[in-house]
Amino acid sequence: TISAAARRGDGGWLSLSGRKILVSDAGAARRLIVAVRLDGAPALVLLTPEDLPAGALRRETVIDETRRSFSLTLDGVTVAEDRLLDPDRAGATLEHLHLAANLLAAADMVGGTQACIDYTLDYLRTRTQFGKVIGSYQALKHPMVDAYTRYEQARSHLYSAAHCFNEQGTGEIAVRMAKAAADGAYSFAADRSIQFHGGFGFTWDCDAQLYRRRAIWHAAQFGDAAFHRKKLARLLF
Known part of the structure; x- marks a missing residue:
């Protein structure tokens, strides 16, 4: 749902309002494309850092501290109407970007799941307790086998989604399956890793x-498994 809004003013200007959260790497971006509602329909507006008033961009504290996340306040931002991208393509563009973002997130999550499993197995093969290797x-x-099975399922879904991404209908189904599978696999593997390290x-x-x-960060971006x-x-x- 798009809550930010744009309103046409006199002299060919657009007045923006609303707030965006969890905007990744906005502090380093030289261009920002924001989704707004204009005349009741979705629209995309191109912004530069120079268009933003002081304090409009604020660093957020998020669960994954390796990420640079920002909130963006659009109140008081005014730009020329020629910053409005093709309104007829805005809806389709947003849908395409949503699926592309989920596909890339699924890829990151599948890779993270494999790394997490490798990290945990290395510990299980070297840590001893009661005179035996705990692995x-x-x-x-058994939980590590479950984690690996989930990883293989998520990887298969990812490859399928990447293969048929551009196929109408089928591509969306495959991407959503891939993100849901990757979310579950990554969360499970990371949970077990924390527990098994005692x-x-x-x-x-x-x-x-x-x-x-x-895993929590990716679940908050572009939709979790549910x-x-x-x-x-x-x-x-």
Whole structure:
């Protein structure tokens, strides 16, 4: 849902209002394309940092501290109407960008899942307890097999989505399946990694928390697994 708005003024100017949150890397961007509602329809407006008043861009504190996230306040921003991109293509462009962003996020999540599993297995193969390597205990073996199975499923969905991304209908279904599968796989693998590292896993010194934070961040971007499954229910049934 687009909550920001644009209003046409006298002399060919556009007045913007509203607020955007979780805008990645906005502090380093030389161009910003913001989605607004204009005359009841979605529209895209091109902005530069020079168009923004002081304080319009603020750094956010987010779960994944490796990300640079910003909130953008559009109140008081006025630009020439020629900054308005083709209104007839705005809706289709936003849908395409949404799917492309989810495909890229799924790829990042699948890669993160594999790295998280490798990181955890390395620990399970070297840490000893009660005179045995802890990776030899079934209570740890079986969840790691589950994590790897979920990873393989998510990777297959990702490859399928990348292959048929441009196919109308099929591409959207595949992308939403890929994001939902990657969300579940990444979260599960990172959760198990934290637990299997014991007390150390709950500290800043253990990299397991980095994977979990990245999984939460991706779930907050462009829809989590529940969001995409809801969309899939309408597409498939």
